[in-house]
Amino acid sequence: MARNQLIAVVGGFSLLLAGAVSAAAQAPQSYRGLFDVAARKAFLAQDSASDARKACLAIEADPAWGHLEVIKGLSSTQGYGTDRSGAAYAWATMVLSGRALAGDRNAESSLKALLLKWADAGAFAQTEQVHDAYYALKRLLLPTVVAFSIIRDDLTADESKRVEAWIDPLVRRIDQTFDGDVDLNNHRYLADSVLMTWGSMIGDEALYRKGMDRFHTILSDSRGDGSLPLETRRGSRSLWYMRQSLSSMTVMGEVAAGHGDDLLRETVGDTGDRRSFTTILSFWMNGLTNPIMVNAYAAENYIPGPEEDFMKTDFGFLQNRGNGRHYLAFLEALAVRQPDSYALRRSAALLAREGSDERPLIDEFIGGNATCFWSRS
Template sequence: MKRCLALIPMCCALAGPALANCAAAPDPVISLDYGSRYQDGDSSRSTLDEDSNAAVNDALRPVDDFIRDLASASDDVLRGGAKAQETADCVIAQIADWARADALSDLGSFTARLSVGARISGIAEAYRQVRPFASDLSAATTIEDWLHARATEQLAFWEKEATTGARVGNLRGWAALALLNVGEVTGDDALVAWASASAVRILCTARADGSLPQETKRGAYGLHYQFHALSPLTTIAARLDGVGRPITGLCGDALQRVVAYAFADYDAGGALTKGYSGKDQSYFDGTESLEPHELAFLPAYLRLFPGSPLVTRANALETLSNSKLGGNQRLLWDPES
């Protein structure tokens, strides 16, 4: 089977009978209502409240587990094989169950509306990946109408309700990737344009050294959130570049600068971000390690900049997968993977 890359051309679509045996989707999550992960009064959103953080994780776990399952199945589809079409049909059937239930339609808190974008992105990306391979698209309208409703709600939130700082932070980037995915599968260019403008808005806040002010002020997690912003921003830039709408040269090659800053500061033990936040960084104080899923944007980045020295870092990692980016990024961006 021909491997399809990030643009998923319709030439790769298959024909054949629909899947006869597909596991039911997990129960759709209709409502999300949770507070901040961070301590009350922490305007920098940098000091986790352990109980609140656990409550947020518990609320999101069913959604995130579903997205991981969808991404795993989507990977199987892109790898090809005798069951690729059946698996694609199953992914679509499972997403359709959530669409019919109007999942994620009742977001009862500001924080839920702030953070749901990455989840919409993950589901929409799984659908985008498998749709060309499916034999049964009878639920396509149901799914696309549902995704479009969630996307337009996100657009309204970010334009009308989000705080000034959040509008130039990583969660705006994840919402932008969601709207890019939905805009592509529904043919709504206004959503694609909003995604592009949002990515540019974030990138253009970068300082001369490439640091993102909204992220690097966040105490011990400043560098963590700089890296967290790179996944949606790089993916958006690579996808737009692939359709002749490049943003990589804007604001003084901002994307290259923000990526370079993150790796330079990681190599410096977080000293650069400590200079902005006043705190030792979480990757170096025993709190956490930089995980491969945080670097899953590298194949998309290397598609944009194949001569980058970051190819050495990418090649050293066995896995470059992030479910909210659609799973194994080498399958999407590296034709030799």
Template sequence: MVFLRAGLIIILFTAAALAAPLVPPEGFTQPPATPAQATSLSCPDAPQPFTGALDFRSKYEGSDSARATLNPQAEAAFHQQTRAIADMEKFVSTQVTAWHRSGDPRNVSCLVSALNRWATAGALLGDARNHTGKSMRKWALATFSSSWLQLQFSASHPLNAWPEQAQNITRWLGNVGNLTASEWRDLPQSRVNNHSYWAAWALMATSVVTGRQDLFDQSLAIYRIAMQQIDAEGFLPNELRRRQRALAYHNYALQPLVMIALFARANGVDLFEENRAALPRLAARVIAGLDNPQPFTLRSGVVQDRAFLQHPVNLAWLEAWCQLSTCDNKQRARLTSLRPLQNSRLGGPVTLLFGVKA
């Protein structure tokens, strides 16, 4: 009877844990830095909803298997074709950042109105006819969901004035999440790379927005594939194929993985030690490579293109990493020199989200 009773307690405890609502890390729930105050702010024009097929040219069109050489003509076409989506990502991130800094409810009004138009129009639900189309869908979802959940979970409850619109937007994000989940599920190992990791991060953020355990579980499943791909020296073989951009793509691949681990921890799942601490191994390799890219040169066989270091947005993940792990003085000094950091696809005002006034 004692063993039976103990077993029942364990089962009930596990069921209760599984039924717990999904939540973001604490920083994503904070109210604005200043008290709410209405102003005469007028909303900028938001991009019109993108409702067409997601059929876009790749900026690496015509490149070899390394997919590392930009095609200027194709890149210009890509930016023209995806302008509405990219501009909406910027709009959403800008409004969330402004709201965090000022507490102005007009920023919430602007954001809710714009996202509600996209939701009502069924934006981003069209057929994704190529890899670039699928990629744009999951990148946009990462931006929209990671921004939206800040309003949804804020201690100041800014969405209380918008119940119907909030429900419509949440439903739509779930529908975009359904497509993203189906497009990045069960890929062969050779095709699981940074794109899959970003899809997993989009699913993680969307799982919290919608409270859906299935999206949370799929995010973790992709994350765990990534951990198995990290070798003993902290390299990702599929990113080493990017030759002169191997370091840049290791850095890019690491960003969503750090966010997934941070959100998983907030929900009682500690991924830090997966595959003999694979994530710390990858992070250590990338952080060392920021100052000394020689190991990437040796493994890829090509001198590394380090132009990405000129853009702080590419290092915004360090804020999350220093929440997940213990950063040394050198890493903290690098962060201080870069702040405030912003990355729309990681939630927007990353420095603010992690409680640092900069």
């Protein structure tokens, strides 16, 4: 999309917008996991021709997914990037979970068979204990946990026990300290979003609190303008990594909502320097229209990725990627909230402009087919 169009969508607002989501914005909810699976299934069943249901079924299932070779472990990689050997498994899991949510019985059976096969084979158990291999594991675990939540009630007690016995030690394993920045940046946010989601599902309060505590830590670590120090120093990809952080924070917020905890309304700081989720969200969107405001931080150029010039902001997250993932998928969850802050209204406008023609929006960082999980149209 042309830059002037983007500016028209998210520009024209003041730089510091930190409006909070009011307590009345969300109806009381009670569910375990990323979203209310039963309620979502009922919503999708109401209208077989709805856009939401079409989004769930938009990607065809591939029979070959049943023959995917089980990956025993993930490994470190040379240079920039992480082990992507599990990409096909993740894609299959995300597509099948969306289809199963919409009532596709064949997809449900395929997803059940896939999870049981990989569970019984102990997939990923031999993952190398280094941060980039663990990062790859975290990306695979979130859609796996969400997929399990969607079909769990349709599994026998024995089947459910087998899948849970596979996932649980893997989730606990990523609660790992490597004594570096990866223990504090978006890598850690992703880990705690997985821990929180799984803890919610199985009723483990300690795991659930990991996400709650991390969310508050992120707010505390943010600058007054909403920027995240460890992400905005990343050169041309400063906004890229801010987006990844916001995605994990959104997962935490959605899981918390099921427990009656409104994390997106939480604030930290003294009077006149209050920061919230929307402060961080606003900084990111302001950076889209005015990258110059990020450059002072980005100039540090710490592990910038493929582009060495920090002035050339990477906006690749604004469009569907070649592998089918869309990094704006997290905005689907925000768009259905009552837009009683400028930040949420702006994010909904950004989603409409940048993502509406590319739906369904699917991404590991939000757990799968976000359009299927949250869209109300």
